[in-house]
Amino acid sequence: MAAGATPSQTVGPFFALGLCVRPRDELVDPGRADAIRLGGRVLDGAGDPVPDAMVEIWQADEDGGHRNGFGWGRCGTDADGRYEFVTVRPGGDGAPYATLLVFARGLLKPLMTRVYFPGEPANEADPLLSALTGAERAGLTADSAGGCYGFDIHLQGEQQTTFLAL
Amino acid sequence: MSPLAVGRVRDGAYGAVHPPYLHADYRSTRLRSPDRPLILLPEELHDPTGPVYGDGRLAESDADLTRQHDGEPVGERIIVSGTVRDRDGRPVPGSLIEIWQANAAGRYLHERDRHPAPLDPNFTGAGRVLTDADGRYRFVSIKPGAYPWRNHQNAWRPAHIHLSIFGRAFTERLVTQMYFPGDPLFPADPIFNSVRDPAARDRLISRLDWETTTAEWALGFRFDIVLGGSNSTPLEA
Numbered sequence A: 001m002a003a004g005a006t007p008s009q010t011v012g013p014f015f016a017l018g019l020c021v022r023p024r025d026e027l028v029d030p031g032r033a034d035a036i037r038l039g040g041r042v043l044d045g046a047g048d049p050v051p052d053a054m055v056e057i058w059q060a061d062e063d064g065g066h067r068n069g070f071g072w073g074r075c076g077t078d079a080d081g082r083y084e085f086v087t088v089r090p091g092g093d094g095a096p097y098a099t100l101l102v103f104a105r106g107l108l109k110p111l112m113t114r115v116y117f118p119g120e121p122a123n124e125a126d127p128l129l130s131a132l133t134g135a136e137r138a139g140l141t142a143d144s145a146g147g148c149y150g151f152d153i154h155l156q157g158e159q160q161t162t163f164l165a166l
Numbered sequence B: 001m002s003p004l005a006v007g008r009v010r011d012g013a014y015g016a017v018h019p020p021y022l023h024a025d026y027r028s029t030r031l032r033s034p035d036r037p038l039i040l041l042p043e044e045l046h047d048p049t050g051p052v053y054g055d056g057r058l059a060e061s062d063a064d065l066t067r068q069h070d071g072e073p074v075g076e077r078i079i080v081s082g083t084v085r086d087r088d089g090r091p092v093p094g095s096l097i098e099i100w101q102a103n104a105a106g107r108y109l110h111e112r113d114r115h116p117a118p119l120d121p122n123f124t125g126a127g128r129v130l131t132d133a134d135g136r137y138r139f140v141s142i143k144p145g146a147y148p149w150r151n152h153q154n155a156w157r158p159a160h161i162h163l164s165i166f167g168r169a170f171t172e173r174l175v176t177q178m179y180f181p182g183d184p185l186f187p188a189d190p191i192f193n194s195v196r197d198p199a200a201r202d203r204l205i206s207r208l209d210w211e212t213t214t215a216e217w218a219l220g221f222r223f224d225i226v227l228g229g230s231n232s233t234p235l236e237a
């Protein structure tokens, strides 16, 4: 029996009360040798930071699996629109990536995107990346500097992040 | 191997179950809605996995928002219950539901809430509950008050409880708001009315439930949740 789905509604401005009480931005111990930082800013169509957004991450572990339930995190943005996760580069076959969902006041349903890692040889053969234009590919790939991966999320405009339809 | 073809759409479920990203009556959507095409991920690239909970770290008071402090909060005590199902009608067991809401006066315990209504020292307004083996959940709270917001002149939100549900796949994540039957503020609320289909909008309204209403104690409201509504005919870009 197919039932009508429950519609999405915005998280509103006060979601931290229910969703950000327990910090969930460290998927692994920051002291781990293979720990990386993955983060950036959430920006609106005017280029202004979105200080009341929340980013959720879901990714495989270094072996490409979800051992012990690994792979989920959540981070509310700060006054500069910044979010950051401490995690590891996903392993396994194929190009590694993390899935992100963005929630915010003004978003009536989440926005979904993927973060791929720059300079990864497996990116060439990734079925999604191969099907995209160069600009769209760039909008799904992090910048890197040391163990830090930067991924700004532009909700709107010329620099809009490449979002996947939900 | 020939490259996969992906579709591009303006909005995933435009005009269907979920609200569009751009709903100009809700002012904050204007600069926060994507205006470039979204990529339609082909079915074979969908990730069926998602975070799972069930480790028993929840306390009993997590599901009773009236018992998190020394005294009882002010307001109408309510019991909210329902079943979480997937689109095929199958119950979704062991799914985490996170809840947050305003107090009976319409005020959130949040630093950015400037509504000059009293905070209640006995009410935080946050809770968590896991669905049981049959997909059912139940929590106790107080009925939240309506509150003003700055979307337009004399804007008021109908009373609502925010709910976040994990579901089975990450793409099944749902954040929604549960409303109360017969609220006179419905016609004037752009968030409620961002859902175009009246039947879908109606599914955001809980029902007074005599089965769970408890004599001399609390009114029961039923709110059933169906996950996975994104997969409808999208609008081409």
Ligand SMILES: [Fe+2]
Pocket (backbone or CB within 6 Å): A012, B102, B157, B160, B162
């Ligand atoms: Fe609210």
